[in-house]
Amino acid sequence: MKTKARIIFFYFIGIALIISSCFPRESEVKPEMQIQIPTSASVTATSTPLSPNIDEPAVADAVSPVKPLGGIHLHYPVQAYWIDSVIKSGLRWTRLDIFFWDKIEPQKQNPPRYDWSQVDEASIIQLSDNGIQLIAGILFTPEWAQKYPGVACGPIAEAEIERFAEFMSALVKRYSQPPYNIKVWEIGNEPDIDHTFVSPRSGFGCWGDRYDPYYGGGYFAKILQAVHPRIKEADPEAMLLPGGLLLDCDPSHPTSDQNEANGECLSGLFLEGVIQAGGGAYIDGISFHGYDYYDNQLGQYANKNWNSTWQTTGPVWVTKLAYLRSLLDKAGIQNLPFYLTELATICGRDGSEEYCRTSDLQQTKAIYAVQSMAIAKAEKLEAIIWYGIEGWRASGMLQQGKPLPIYTAMSFFEMKMDGAEYMRQVQEFTNIRGYVFSQAGQEMWILWSIDEDPQPIELSELPKAIYNVEGQEILPLSKTIEMTVSPVYIFW
Numbered sequence: 001m002k003t004k005a006r007i008i009f010f011y012f013i014g015i016a017l018i019i020s021s022c023f024p025r026e027s028e029v030k031p032e033m034q035i036q037i038p039t040s041a042s043v044t045a046t047s048t049p050l051s052p053n054i055d056e057p058a059v060a061d062a063v064s065p066v067k068p069l070g071g072i073h074l075h076y077p078v079q080a081y082w083i084d085s086v087i088k089s090g091l092r093w094t095r096l097d098i099f100f101w102d103k104i105e106p107q108k109q110n111p112p113r114y115d116w117s118q119v120d121e122a123s124i125i126q127l128s129d130n131g132i133q134l135i136a137g138i139l140f141t142p143e144w145a146q147k148y149p150g151v152a153c154g155p156i157a158e159a160e161i162e163r164f165a166e167f168m169s170a171l172v173k174r175y176s177q178p179p180y181n182i183k184v185w186e187i188g189n190e191p192d193i194d195h196t197f198v199s200p201r202s203g204f205g206c207w208g209d210r211y212d213p214y215y216g217g218g219y220f221a222k223i224l225q226a227v228h229p230r231i232k233e234a235d236p237e238a239m240l241l242p243g244g245l246l247l248d249c250d251p252s253h254p255t256s257d258q259n260e261a262n263g264e265c266l267s268g269l270f271l272e273g274v275i276q277a278g279g280g281a282y283i284d285g286i287s288f289h290g291y292d293y294y295d296n297q298l299g300q301y302a303n304k305n306w307n308s309t310w311q312t313t314g315p316v317w318v319t320k321l322a323y324l325r326s327l328l329d330k331a332g333i334q335n336l337p338f339y340l341t342e343l344a345t346i347c348g349r350d351g352s353e354e355y356c357r358t359s360d361l362q363q364t365k366a367i368y369a370v371q372s373m374a375i376a377k378a379e380k381l382e383a384i385i386w387y388g389i390e391g392w393r394a395s396g397m398l399q400q401g402k403p404l405p406i407y408t409a410m411s412f413f414e415m416k417m418d419g420a421e422y423m424r425q426v427q428e429f430t431n432i433r434g435y436v437f438s439q440a441g442q443e444m445w446i447l448w449s450i451d452e453d454p455q456p457i458e459l460s461e462l463p464k465a466i467y468n469v470e471g472q473e474i475l476p477l478s479k480t481i482e483m484t485v486s487p488v489y490i491f492w
């Protein structure tokens with residue numbers, strides 16, 4: 001994440017390879033593989049799973065719309081059964097890059113003319129009517145407003161920044177009100193990627209500028225400065241986020257195979273540049289993304305670019321969050337909420353590999369999601385959005401319209417943990433990671449092992465209930481539990 005003028009051959013090659021093989025693109029959503037839906041791992045007697053298919057509502061009625069946490073990323077164009085799946089999941093957030101400036105305002109006219117027919121308003125209304133909060137992404141600069149001609153995913157020409165602010169004002173005025181009720185807006189998607197490393201109409205990137213000392217972040221701040229007052233004027237409740245930051249590597253501890261010049265890490269400069277240019281005063285939160293790579297063993301994953309593993313840091317986004325907080329702390333910026341707007345365990349180069357078709361992968365996704373949701377609740381994140389409904393590189397929540405274990409696992413968490421308050425981390429056991437929550441006087445633990453081998457733990461008293469990662473009750477109740485990498489819920 002630092003200095004950029006020294007970018008040379010190795011950097012170009014490395015970044016190109018990473019981007020082509022590692023990061024999700026809205027425009028290139030991979031078809032789902034034929035995957036065996038597994039049963040839950042390591043349980044004794046169990047009850048019926050929470051929601052074996054989406055024809056049977058999961059927990060939507062049990063979830064409060066006041067403090068949602070989990071959500072599902074939808075792809076464009078939206079399929080009707082996807083929305084049905086979101087509604088029945090009980091998850092109250094969704095994210096969708098649904099507003100394309102170049103389609104809504106293809107020609108520069110005075111006064112501006114907006115073609116709202118280019119917006120899938122029916123999907124927005126259906127989500128809103130069912131209590132789903134939408135994080136709405138704005139993508140693609142029209143030809144007449146592009147800083148780099150032909151690069152739709154890239155920056156806006158400086159002369160047209162005010163015109164974009166005018167567009168955002170009109171957008172928020174229209175869609176913040178009933179029946180749409182959108183309150184959270186993201187400008188761009190993973191803007192901290194250089195525009196030369198992706199296709200001109202990529203669904204991610206590409207505001208990064210490798211020739212700029214702060215990777216284009218200062219220029220992005222100009223957009224925020226122009227837009228923020230206009231959207232607040234249109235809707236004082238609107239939340240403006242700087243399009244989910246990718247942060248493809250850790251600038252604090254770059255690895256030897258960082259694939260960047262001199263082992264440096266550059267993408268982090270983007271947010272630093274935003275802050276240095278005063279952009280921190282013109283955002284209402286930070287959205288960022290986190291992907292880990294399945295390690296071909298149940299419950300195991302890692303992200304080398306952030307020196308993170310299932311045994312050490314846990315999900316990679318945890319280390320990214322710590323870095324972002326340190327950056328904001330140095331700048332004296334406090335109390336900004338965080339939104340994890342893309343999260344997934346991904347597999348292989350495109351998800352077609354044999355080991356990406358296994359039940360172990362599907363169970364690992366459920367494990368990873370519950371671990372992430374527990375930590376996110378402890379860290380007081382606003383939202384945690386799984387990427388995505390049909391996924392990318394075998395990350396999907398559905399297969400042929402039927403829920404995979406991750407869908408059931410996230411639904412159960414939202415149902416059981418809605419309204420719960422974080423109390424503390426579990427310190428009672430060796431090689432066990434866990435979090436304690438309280439809800440209406442009831443104490444709830446979520447625990448998992450960071451040891452490769454199952455290990456028994458002895459509880460101080462008999463709990464009232466124990467559930468596995470998919471919400472199946474573990475019976476008979478016992479004070480002795482064999483812990484694995486798969487989280488368990490313990491209710492006292």
